[in-house]
Amino acid sequence: MARRPVNPPATGWSLTIPPKIWDRLSDHVLGSAARGAVLLAGLADGPRGPRLLARELILADEGRDYIPGEFGHRALAPTFVRDAVIRARDEGLAYIAAHAHLGLDHVGFSEIDLASHERGYPSLSQISGQVVGALVITDHAAAGDLWLPDGRREELAETIIPTGNLLRLRSQPAEEGRPDSLHDRQARLLGDLGQETLRRLRVAVVGLGGVGSILVEELARLGVGELVLIDDETVEETNLPRLVASGREDIGRLKTEVAARNARRANPDVRLIEIARRVERPESLEELVRCDWIFLAADGDAARHWVNGTVQQYLVPATQVGVKVPLTPQGDVGQIHTATRLVLPGSGCLWCSRLIDPTRLAVDMHPAGERDAAQYVPGVPAPSVITLNTLAAGEAVNHFVFAVVGLHDEENDHASVIHRPRTRQRDLQEPRQDPTCRWCTSTGRLGLGRKGSTPF
Amino acid sequence: MTSPTPAIAEAVEAVRAQFAGHPVEVVPDGSGGVYVVVEQVEIGAAYVPSMTWLGFQISAAYPDADIYPHYVGPLTRTDGGAHGQAIQSVTWQDKPALQISRRSNRRDPNIDSAALKAERIRKWLADQ
Numbered sequence: 312m313a314r315r316p317v318n319p320p321a322t323g324w325s326l327t328i329p330p331k332i333w334d335r336l337s338d339h340v341l342g343s344a345a346r347g348a349v350l351l352a353g354l355a356d357g358p359r360g361p362r363l364l365a366r367e368l369i370l371a372d373e374g375r376d377y378i379p380g381e382f383g384h385r386a387l388a389p390t391f392v393r394d395a396v397i398r399a400r401d402e403g404l405a406y407i408a409a410h411a412h413l414g415l416d417h418v419g420f421s422e423i424d425l426a427s428h429e430r431g432y433p434s435l436s437q438i439s440g441q442v443v444g445a446l447v448i449t450d451h452a453a454a455g456d457l458w459l460p461d462g463r464r465e466e467l468a469e470t471i472i473p474t475g476n477l478l479r480l481r482s483q484p485a486e487e488g489r490p491d492s493l494h495d496r497q498a499r500l501l502g503d504l505g506q507e508t509l510r511r512l513r514v515a516v517v518g519l520g521g522v523g524s525i526l527v528e529e530l531a532r533l534g535v536g537e538l539v540l541i542d543d544e545t546v547e548e549t550n551l552p553r554l555v556a557s558g559r560e561d562i563g564r565l566k567t568e569v570a571a572r573n574a575r576r577a578n579p580d581v582r583l584i585e586i587a588r589r590v591e592r593p594e595s596l597e598e599l600v601r602c603d604w605i606f607l608a609a610d611g612d613a614a615r616h617w618v619n620g621t622v623q624q625y626l627v628p629a630t631q632v633g634v635k636v637p638l639t640p641q642g643d644v645g646q647i648h649t650a651t652r653l654v655l656p657g658s659g660c661l662w663c664s665r666l667i668d669p670t671r672l673a674v675d676m677h678p679a680g681e682r683d684a685a686q687y688v689p690g691v692p693a694p695s696v697i698t699l700n701t702l703a704a705g706e707a708v709n710h711f712v713f714a715v716v717g718l719h720d721e722e723n724d725h726a727s728v729i730h731r732p733r734t735r736q737r738d739l740q741e742p743r744q745d746p747t748c749r750w751c752t753s754t755g756r757l758g759l760g761r762k763g764s765t766p767f
Numbered sequence: 768m769t770s771p772t773p774a775i776a777e778a779v780e781a782v783r784a785q786f787a788g789h790p791v792e793v794v795p796d797g798s799g800g801v802y803v804v805v806e807q808v809e810i811g812a813a814y815v816p817s818m819t820w821l822g823f824q825i826s827a828a829y830p831d832a833d834i835y836p837h838y839v840g841p842l843t844r845t846d847g848g849a850h851g852q853a854i855q856s857v858t859w860q861d862k863p864a865l866q867i868s869r870r871s872n873r874r875d876p877n878i879d880s881a882a883l884k885a886e887r888i889r890k891w892l893a894d895q
Contacts, residue, residue: 591798591827616828662831669833670870676800676826684857684866685836749831749876764772 315451315476316416316484317504317717320359320511320603323468324457326352326407326446327626328365329657329757330474330725339370340411341450347371347387349395352405353760354442355625358513358537358601360468363405363442363457364626366758369395382423385410392431396439403762405442406435411449417483418452420445425456432458446470453480473628473655475724476717479508494534505716506534512715515539515602517590517618518609519566521553521695522632525704526606527570528555531577533712538574539584539598542566542609553697591617591676596765604711605629607654608704610693612667613675619654619661620767623750624759626656628714631666632707636694646734649703651710652727656758659742660751702730771801775825779803781882799827802860805885811893814842821889822859823881830876837888838864851895867892 328336328350339346348371353364371377371391380386387408399406412418420428428445435443436458444457446467455467472478488503491510498506514535516526519542530538546554546561546569554561556573567585574581588595591613599605599621607618607629615631622629631652637645654661661667674685706728713719726739749755756763771779782803783791790806804822811817819840826832838859844850850865857866867888871879 593799613828616831667831669831669874669876670835672828672832673824673826673835676798676828676832677824678796678798681859684859767772 315478315480315717317502317508318469318479318481318485319488319504319508320479321468321481321485322359324361324363324455324465325357325359325469325471326350326363326365326453326455326467327471327473327656327758329626330472330655330723331657332365332368333472333474334723335370336368336409337411337448337450340409340448345385345411346373347377347385347408347410349387349391350405350407350409350446351395351399351402352407352442353624353758353762354405355760356601358603359511362626362760363407363467364758364760365407366404367753369398380427382427386427392435396435396443399441399443400439403441405444406439407444407446407455409446409448412447414449414452416449416451418447418449418454419482420447420454420456428456428458436460448480451480452482452484454482473626475714475719475722477628477714478717478722491534497533501712501716501718505718508715509534509712510536512603513537513539513601514711515541515599515605516570517541517595517599517605517607517614519570520544520550520608521697521700522634522704523606523608524553524555524557524566524570524573525701526608526632526708527574528577529704529708530606531574531581533708534578535581537582537584539586539602540567540570540574541586541588541590541595541599542570543587543589549692553695553700590614593765596621600625600627600765602627604715606707606711607631608633611675612672615661615667616672617767619667619750620756622654622656623660624756624763624767626758626760628656629654630707630711631661632703634695634699634703636696636699638694644733647699647732649699649706649730649732650727651703651706651730652740653710653725653742655725655742657751657753658725659744660748662750663743663745663748699732702732706730771795771799771825772827772829774830775799775801775827778825778829778881781880782885785882785886796824796826800829801825803881803885808839808889809893810839810842810889813845813893813895815845816840816842821885822864823885825881829881830879833871833874833879834881834884835870836866836868837885838866839892841865854895 349369350365351367355362376388376391446455453470457465470480488507565587567587571583634649677685729738786805792804794802808821822838853868
């Protein structure tokens with residue numbers, strides 16, 4: 312298969328489709344028989360414009376729901392459209408009808424398509440009171456025609472599928488990127504458009520300790536355009552051996568300040584949002600839900616829960632990065648491992664993988680003054696070593712870079728990486744999904760966006 | 768200040784229904800959750816006093832988060848014995864309290880409500 316074009320993030324309306332929904336949609340409409348479908352989508356504010364968040368796919372059965380058209384070759388049956396648009400109205404979701412055209416890197420609506428939109432969408436918009444519109448796709452391109460409740464009409468700037476390679480489909484490939492002499496050596500691998508992609512991204516790092524400080528250093532030097540830095544802690548003496556570019560004079564300073572100083576040193580052009588708060592605070596979540604990618608480098612169950620919620624409800628992909636050093640009270644060292652877990656919307660989540668404990672989450676949500684006492688067994692500091700943190704952080708950022716510029720060999724490779732340095736093993740771990748999960752399924756909060764409110 | 772979510776509001780109403788007739792104080796925790804204190808809860812003749820308050824936090828992560836731990840006012844055992852495991856003296860919300868640490872294993876967020884757990888804790892304490 313030809314490699315998809317690298318399209319830097321575009322400004323304007325976007326549609327994000329979770330990988331599993333995209334696979335079903337593309338199998339259905341791009342298969343040998345031309346067929347139609349409807350996406351129901353939540354709505355959210357994004358870093359470059361409003362975002363539609365595909366939550367559910369309704370497939371049109373050939374012959375019953377997708378029938379010979381009065382004006383064109385095929386059309387969605389009126390009863391199918393009626394049922395779907397009423398569901399959109401009742402659930403407060405956008406209605407997006409999808410079909411496919413032949414072609415590869417370019418796609419657009421035909422005159423017959425546009426005429427049918429003009430005949431039907433004003434009344435569908437009136438019935439639902441929500442955004443209604445159409446999506447037309449090929450393997451490598453997508454175009455959208457949106458009708459807003461206030462009567463405006465917008466083109467979809469891009470369709471995003473956060474799969475192994477994060478796909479950004481446009482109606483036609485982006486024009487060649489401008490050369491960036493500073494990043495010339497890495498752009499030889501990533502391409503000028505890949506470098507431009509990094510420059511336009513808004514990426515969050517949650518937790519700015521041993522792992523997070525390395526992530527910030529690498530993301531800034533790679534040329535990521537905007538970083539959201541979230542951590543409420545201050546630097547302690549015992550942090551210094553692992554905190555990149557820190558010194559004794561930083562003891563007592565906020566970790567956000569130290570990370571921001573380091574990011575600016577690495578890339579004077581980087582835009583920074585510093586939030587010296589815990590991640591569950593509304594001001595943190597408001598920034599988090601408007602990111603393109605999240606790195607979760609904080610240990611607590613609360614951070615895991617709220618980042619997981621953001622991934623699923625707002626369809627923002629994340630990488631959880633951690634290091635585990637099991638140590639008995641007698642000093643026996645167990646199987647050390649680093650974990651780089653890809654958390655994609657709708658493909659299993661941290662709850663499904665049992666990586667969040669409801670009781671530890673309850674304790675973690677107590678105010679700082681009560682948290683230690685609320686633990687029945689008092690916690691002790693876990694071992695932490697910079698070389699192990701580097702291993703995990705490097706893996707995580709490398710996966711991210713390859714994903715956003717389309718360099719992974721396998722688009723459907725969603726596996727996490729578990730590295731065991733004591734035995735020098737490196738294993739891949741596939742995500743698990745509980746079909747009744749209240750976060751990562753269409754019966755849960757998947758793609759609800761701001762309809763599901765923030766905090767969740 | 769963040770308003771409690773509908774799930775938390777519903778949980779509080781269920782607590783009021785579970786402990787109908789008891790005063791129930793609800794105070795925002797500042798992060799989208801609430802502190803709940805149910806007054807005059809009967810815990811039986813094994814304790815002095817035999818009636819106390821029962822407090823807990825329903826955090827913003829509810830119903831995914833467990834309700835843990837629970838707190839009651841300072842109690843002594845009628846038989847003069849020590850409190851058993853999972854009970855310890857602490858300060859909670861600026862007042863002396865006993866902390867009761869009973870986690871819910873295999874918790875189902877759709878079933879294990881704050882109200883049912885509060886009643887289970889009251890009964891467990893009374894049975895000690």
